[in-house]
Amino acid sequence: MTLPTPAHGGCDEFAVDLTDVRKTYGRSIRALQGVTLQVRAGEIFGLLGPNGAGKSTLVKIMMTIVRPDSAHGRVLNRAVGSPEALARIGYLPEHHRFPTYLTGRQVVEFSGAMSNVDRPTRKKRASELLDRVGMGAWKDRPLGVYSKGMRQRTGLAAALVNNPQLVVLDEPTDGVDPVGRREIRDLLLGFRDEGRTVLLNSHLLSEIETVCTRVAIMVQGRMVAQGTIDELTASSRRYEIIVEGSPPEWCGAGATIQSIPPGQLLAAGITQESTRLVFLGLDAQGAQPILDRLRSESRTIVAAQTVRESLEDLFMRAVTDPNTGLIYRPGSAT
Amino acid sequence: MIQTIAIFIAAYRELSARRLFWLAISITLLIVGLFACLGINESGVTFLAWTLESPFFNTTTTSPETFYKQLFVRLGIEWWLGLISTLLALVTTCGIVPDLVAPGSIDLLLAKPIPRTRLFLTKYATGLLFAALQMLLFSTASFVVIGLRGGAWEPSLFIAVPIVTFFYSLLFSVCALVGVITRSSVASLILTLLAWAVIFTLNFAETIVNGGRIANQMEGQMIEAALANSQDPPDEETREELTTDLAEVKAHEPGWKTAHFWLYSVKSCLPKTTDTLALLDRWLIDSASMPARDASSTESVQEGFGSRRVRGTSIGTAVREQQRSQSIWWVLGTSALFEAVVLALATLIFARRDY
Numbered sequence: 001m002t003l004p005t006p007a008h009g010g011c012d013e014f015a016v017d018l019t020d021v022r023k024t025y026g027r028s029i030r031a032l033q034g035v036t037l038q039v040r041a042g043e044i045f046g047l048l049g050p051n052g053a054g055k056s057t058l059v060k061i062m063m064t065i066v067r068p069d070s071a072h073g074r075v076l077n078r079a080v081g082s083p084e085a086l087a088r089i090g091y092l093p094e095h096h097r098f099p100t101y102l103t104g105r106q107v108v109e110f111s112g113a114m115s116n117v118d119r120p121t122r123k124k125r126a127s128e129l130l131d132r133v134g135m136g137a138w139k140d141r142p143l144g145v146y147s148k149g150m151r152q153r154t155g156l157a158a159a160l161v162n163n164p165q166l167v168v169l170d171e172p173t174d175g176v177d178p179v180g181r182r183e184i185r186d187l188l189l190g191f192r193d194e195g196r197t198v199l200l201n202s203h204l205l206s207e208i209e210t211v212c213t214r215v216a217i218m219v220q221g222r223m224v225a226q227g228t229i230d231e232l233t234a235s236s237r238r239y240e241i242i243v244e245g246s247p248p249e250w251c252g253a254g255a256t257i258q259s260i261p262p263g264q265l266l267a268a269g270i271t272q273e274s275t276r277l278v279f280l281g282l283d284a285q286g287a288q289p290i291l292d293r294l295r296s297e298s299r300t301i302v303a304a305q306t307v308r309e310s311l312e313d314l315f316m317r318a319v320t321d322p323n324t325g326l327i328y329r330p331g332s333a334t
Numbered sequence: 335m336i337q338t339i340a341i342f343i344a345a346y347r348e349l350s351a352r353r354l355f356w357l358a359i360s361i362t363l364l365i366v367g368l369f370a371c372l373g374i375n376e377s378g379v380t381f382l383a384w385t386l387e388s389p390f391f392n393t394t395t396t397s398p399e400t401f402y403k404q405l406f407v408r409l410g411i412e413w414w415l416g417l418i419s420t421l422l423a424l425v426t427t428c429g430i431v432p433d434l435v436a437p438g439s440i441d442l443l444l445a446k447p448i449p450r451t452r453l454f455l456t457k458y459a460t461g462l463l464f465a466a467l468q469m470l471l472f473s474t475a476s477f478v479v480i481g482l483r484g485g486a487w488e489p490s491l492f493i494a495v496p497i498v499t500f501f502y503s504l505l506f507s508v509c510a511l512v513g514v515i516t517r518s519s520v521a522s523l524i525l526t527l528l529a530w531a532v533i534f535t536l537n538f539a540e541t542i543v544n545g546g547r548i549a550n551q552m553e554g555q556m557i558e559a560a561l562a563n564s565q566d567p568p569d570e571e572t573r574e575e576l577t578t579d580l581a582e583v584k585a586h587e588p589g590w591k592t593a594h595f596w597l598y599s600v601k602s603c604l605p606k607t608t609d610t611l612a613l614l615d616r617w618l619i620d621s622a623s624m625p626a627r628d629a630s631s632t633e634s635v636q637e638g639f640g641s642r643r644v645r646g647t648s649i650g651t652a653v654r655e656q657q658r659s660q661s662i663w664w665v666l667g668t669s670a671l672f673e674a675v676v677l678a679l680a681t682l683i684f685a686r687r688d689y
Contacts, residue, residue, distance in 0.1 A: 083447035097438030101351035113340030114446040
């Protein structure tokens with residue numbers, strides 16, 4: 001399946017370019033407090049955040065399910081919520097509820113009809129997509145007999161029936177077994193390879209880390225981090241070397257090794273048989289003089305590697321109040 | 335157009351997936367089947383091979399054509415279309431709007447390029463589809479039965495389809511409003527039935543009070559006529575009695591007028607469910623030479639009012655005549671206005687809500 005050429009002019013760098021998105025429920029629950037979100041065309045973008053952070057509200061505003069107090073910017077180079085943009089978006093909400101009396105094929109075809117896809121096209125795509133998500137053998141059976149994972153796959157097929165440029169998926173692997181999760185992950189990568197943009201809202205950090213090019217973390221209605229995982233974890237990047245025996249003498253305070261400035265040696269962990277040397281902000285190239293020095297001292301190097309913060313560490317850091325060390329509570333009240 | 339057709343097809347699938355839909359259709363066919371099994375001969379009324387002898391109902395007193403038309407008007411319209419089938423339709427369709435706005439379901443539709451207003455009104459129209467289908471089935475089957483068994487082919491029976499669908503739409507608009515507010519099928523059904531009961535009671539009260547007003551007016555006119563009778567003037571004692579009665583009648587007149595004015599004013603703002611069905615009666619009687627039926631409310635008037643001077647039946651006739659002379663546009667127009675206001679409110683709530 002190939003994507004249609006955009007029928008509009010203008011810059012296509014961002015599939016989603018939103019600024020100052022605000023939403024208050026009732027008079028006091030400020031779900032979104034001036035959120036900015038930029039998703040580049042053709043990438044898989046992960047939206048992260050604890051429960052009540054405002055992720056679903058943000059996605060629902062994009063899909064016109066929730067009305068914002070304010071929202072500037074564009075989606076697929078159109079105004080937020082415009083029918084033209086919606087016609088080119090595929091959406092699979094969390095806890096979706098397709099009618100259980102419909103067959104998989106009917107669900108996908110209905111979704112296509114609601115996106116104004118003509119009958120022959122949606123019939124053809126329904127079969128193709130259900131085969132692609134592994135539901136080909138079940139397509140003429142009612143959803144009532146499907147498992148949760150099968151419904152998710154059918155939902156994915158329904159989200160793709162209008163050949164969307166932007167696919168918005170809210171917890172697509174919710175309730176899916178590990179094999180199914182792997183298959184959905186491969187599908188997402190396939191979408192990206194076809195040139196589609198994928199906005200993925202998921203709690204599964206490992207899943208996000210595996211497939212996403214860029215991520216954003218929301219906390220209490222605010223965007224606290226946005227960028228590639230490398231960019232976001234750069235500040236925590238370090239180089240670790242494990243050598244046999246006790247720490248080298250030059251590990252003392254103020255010791256320098258050629259270009260390594262004092263203080264860059266973050267820590268030296270000592271066990272009975274080996275020593276772990278941790279160098280903050282150092283990459284493999286920068287570590288070569290240290291490795292040379294260790295070899296010249298006839299030290300046995302057990303391991304040497306670049307280490308960076310995991311997405312989970314990054315996430316936990318983002319959702320933790322640095323002043324109290326406590327996790328931020330869901331939502332934000334005025 | 336693709337979206338509208340898709341919503342209608344989905345609605346049909348939704349209805350046909352409900353057992354209640356097929357139950358309602360089956361009951362409709364059963365009723366018409368029973369209708370067809372009834373007959374009339376020279377001895378009395380027949381049911382299949384059995385004959386219930388009757389000196390009042392036989393072919394010497396009633397022709398088969400009139401017999402079947404009577405059955406259609408008295409049972410078909412009054413009981414089946416006006417009450418049971420409408421109840422069945424409400425029970426079957428009361429979940430349409432709550433299901434539409436249910437979490438997980440509404441998200442899938444609102445994310446599509448269709449305006450909320452159109453989505454809601456199309457969904458509302460699909461609810462009427464069921465009622466229309468049921469009425470069409472009943473009317474077609476009745477048309478065939480009256481034609482085959484009664485020997486009269488009356489296409490005007492099909493007037494029942496738009497009229498009863500309109501009648502049903504008045505109640506379904508309330509159901510849709512409650513559904514969009516509460517998101518509950520049970521609440522929608524109960525509150526709609528409650529609204530129907532209130533409308534019915536108000537209509538009944540207006541008819542009764544109108545009967546009282548007319549009876550009072552007729553009483554006054556008769557007393558005045560008796561007092562003014564120069565050919566057979568009343569004696570002094572009767573004249574005194576008549577004068578006292580007239581004063582009493584005149585004293586009651588403002589009360590009746592005020593009570594009727596307020597009831598009529600309130601009724602004007604509400605849908606005329608009873609009057610809408612009475613239109614069907616009126617048109618069928620006029621266009622298909624159907625036998626007239628007395629509205630139950632006017633029957634009550636006959637029993638409840640009347641004096642030694644004014645007969646209850648003449649009051650009932652006067653009330654019925656007044657009802658029949660009501661402008662069709664007043665009946666349909668004010669009802670349609672009520673429906674438009676309720677639907678506009680429901681649409682507004684649906685369109686402005688966050689899901």
